[in-house]
Amino acid sequence: MTTTKPVLLKLLEDPASRRFLAVLTALALIVPCLNLLVPEGSVFHVSTYTLTLLGKYLCYALLALSVDLIWGYCGILSLGHGAFFALGGYAMGMYLMRQIGERGVYGDPILPDFMVFLNWQELPWFWLGFDQFWFAMVMVILAPGILAFVFGWLAFRSRVTGVYLSIITQALTFALMLAFFRNEMGFGGNNGLTDFKDLLGFDLQSDATRNSLFFISALALGLAYLLCQWLTRSKFGRVLVAVRDAESRTRFMGYRVEYYKLFVFVVSAVLAGIAGALYVPQVGIINPGEFSPINSIEIIVWVAIGGRGTLYGAVIGAFIVNYAKTYFTAAFPDLWLFLLGGLFVVSTLYLPKGIIGLSRRLVPALSGTGKQAVKEAGQ
């Protein structure tokens, strides 16, 4: 235990992590190559549509990772994490809106179209600064971070836990959704922000930009994975597990449980915000629908189906469920919600440790470090 190896090397000691990062790296490199270098007629060609779809999944995977960090390791079941994702997305969307400039329908150099439409004369104060990329990026981190800090401070200090916490997180995202739906809020009302043109001068429709965004999303996911891995493998992570499984014991050992929860909750919210910021330029729109409670519940389903408390399980769950969603909403649109509900029931009843738990039972050799297998997801 007392090695002096660099932190990064220590994180790579875990075989499951190595496998995961290898697959992610391969994905990040091969998919853009197949899109850009292989001619369109070839069977190996990856269409830009598929590339963008995969890029979207990568953002969802990062979001799932952020939820697994708090739910899988600290037992904080947030049913409102979509709110942090959406806030990050809106911060990015506001920058992209300001970049449109005179190319908007109304051609106003400063005001976005929806403000001209509402007869607004000048930019609201909270839109100032969003023409600067760096400022928007700072807001991508600060907006979800500060909200999570204030919310977490109030909730954890008052010792709101379990289902009560889940309910107020749900209320939080619902309240934000209602607020963002209002035109007077100044975020484009129910249409949200869309019609984006370019990002740092790069055309959002071009293949090069789309490939770059895909690669950056994969990179963000990889770095976030390493961060979460570091957090959960340190003594900090063991305190989180102690809070999850024996909260009062942890208090009586002298740990300020509320500070630990607050810290990990803020980190998680920031990761969710970054996921949202990467998502918006790839899908080309952000609207209040992203705040809807059902979205946040879906994230929980991804993590539960993948297998919570493993980090990479959340990523796998996000990919599988979203692929299923893409397929079924196209092929059998009426069935999707039933299927999603069914998946959740099945995974809760028969796969308490998700796909990862199942694969470990079927292929014991895959289980990586044996200890980790048992450690995951206690209640």
Add this chain to the structure above:
Amino acid sequence: MSLSISHKEKSILYMSGVSKSFDGFKAINNLSLLIEPGELRAIIGPNGAGKTTMMDLITGKLRPDVGDIFFNQDVDLTQYSEAEIANMGIGRKFQKPTVVETLTVFENMELALAGKRRVRDALFFKSTSAGLQRIDEVFTTIGLGDKRNLLAGALAHGEKQRLEIGMLLAQDPDLLLVDEPAAGMTDDETEKLSVLLKSVAGEHSVVVVEHDMEFIRALDTRVTVLHEGSVLAEGTLEQVQNNERVIEVYLGR
């Protein structure tokens, strides 16, 4: 019965006129208790006598309705949270053995080990040889050294009890509150435990709440009898057992 200020002078724990009620039920009723530094004190009482509530009041889990609770003469415990009180040097073992079942025995011990408890200390924590040595010492005392890499959830009931006591020792508190440590232990383990607690006393102060009379006898120390939230009798086990009110409470009704 209220203790005078002069008694407070040489106390590690001082409770005076403490009451706590839940929905009109007085779980603790004008309780006064004084523990001297280094003392080993056994507390007995029938079910519902208020033993666990008393522990909750001392460790900050509950606040008294009225009354004073002082630690080390001048620290007013009613003003602090559980974590703050734990860091001041009061350790608690729960009635139901409570360890982190999804961590290994060693990891449980490492979490309990005395040290800084801030978030950043945990993030950049490196185990030290002094810390490892201390954990080894505790393993020598409680056993379980050969099971250090097992998950704590895999331990037998009595082993969990021992682990929790070990965690308490690793925490190195001045005052140990031990709630029914002998429950679920074999006679042999109980015997060892009484020796252990006696050896810990002196350097630390120990308050043991227990039902098991054999265990109390083995502790061979001053006994306080709680009944309906207040002190019924205090003295050696013989004195207490011959006290008429105690006999009435335990055997009568």
